[in-house]
Amino acid sequence: MRYHNITKDDMLNGDGLRVVLWVAGCNHCCKDCQNPITWDPDGGLLFDENARQEIFDQLDKSYISGITFSGGDPLHPANRADVRNLMEEIKEKYPKKTIWLYTGDVWENIWQYPMMKFVDVLVDGEFHVEEKDNQLLWKGSKNQRVIKVQESLKQENPLIPVLHCGDYSREPVSAPQTLKDAPVTSCLL
Ligand code: SF4
Numbered sequence: 001m002r003y004h005n006i007t008k009d010d011m012l013n014g015d016g017l018r019v020v021l022w023v024a025g026c027n028h029c030c031k032d033c034q035n036p037i038t039w040d041p042d043g044g045l046l047f048d049e050n051a052r053q054e055i056f057d058q059l060d061k062s063y064i065s066g067i068t069f070s071g072g073d074p075l076h077p078a079n080r081a082d083v084r085n086l087m088e089e090i091k092e093k094y095p096k097k098t099i100w101l102y103t104g105d106v107w108e109n110i111w112q113y114p115m116m117k118f119v120d121v122l123v124d125g126e127f128h129v130e131e132k133d134n135q136l137l138w139k140g141s142k143n144q145r146v147i148k149v150q151e152s153l154k155q156e157n158p159l160i161p162v163l164h165c166g167d168y169s170r171e172p173v174s175a176p177q178t179l180k181d182a183p184v185t186s187c188l189l
Helices: 049-059 080-093 114-118 149-153
Strands: 002-010 017-023 064-070 098-102 121-124 145-148
Touching: 002 049, 017 049, 049 064, 049 080, 064 080, 080 098, 080 114, 114 149, 145 149
Parallel strands: 017 064, 064 098, 098 121
Antiparallel strands: 002 017, 121 145
8 A cells, every 4th residue: 555644633534633544546536636646556655664653653642533544545446455454453452543434435335345344434425526515524525425334334224324424514414215315426535
């Protein structure tokens, strides 16, 4: 896996103060993506032991709520296995810290990925510039969803996600009741 940045004390990519890993590699090619430099999976820096330690040094701090995986797309094929392994290690070492994941993929296509058992909150879907709204909470366009992963996996039908919050407020709103009603998905990345 390669990455572009590790940001600290981040307040814009999930609840609380977070460490954010910005990975390299994305196939979604969203119009007006703010980070096209991250699309190349061979770009950026090798995610080595120093980078791993940088993240763990942040997670060691009591005021850090958790880690957010962003990019690029952490679910790009070049990243998936390394992201999953890093998530597992973090959940073992820091069981009380939360893991957020941003991806251009949609919940309906990825909910069965083994790594989902480590994810607390998923922000799914491509960035649709036509639906862009700077006031949205934790996402860049209205089609995207902020999903409580563990609660969604426990649903009788996991395809109907439980939302973590509303579009503009921390109070969740009802999820769509049928797939037909589900918004066409996609990232703030
Ligand atoms: S907005 Fe996100 S998913 Fe879309 S191209 Fe950019 S990095 Fe990829």
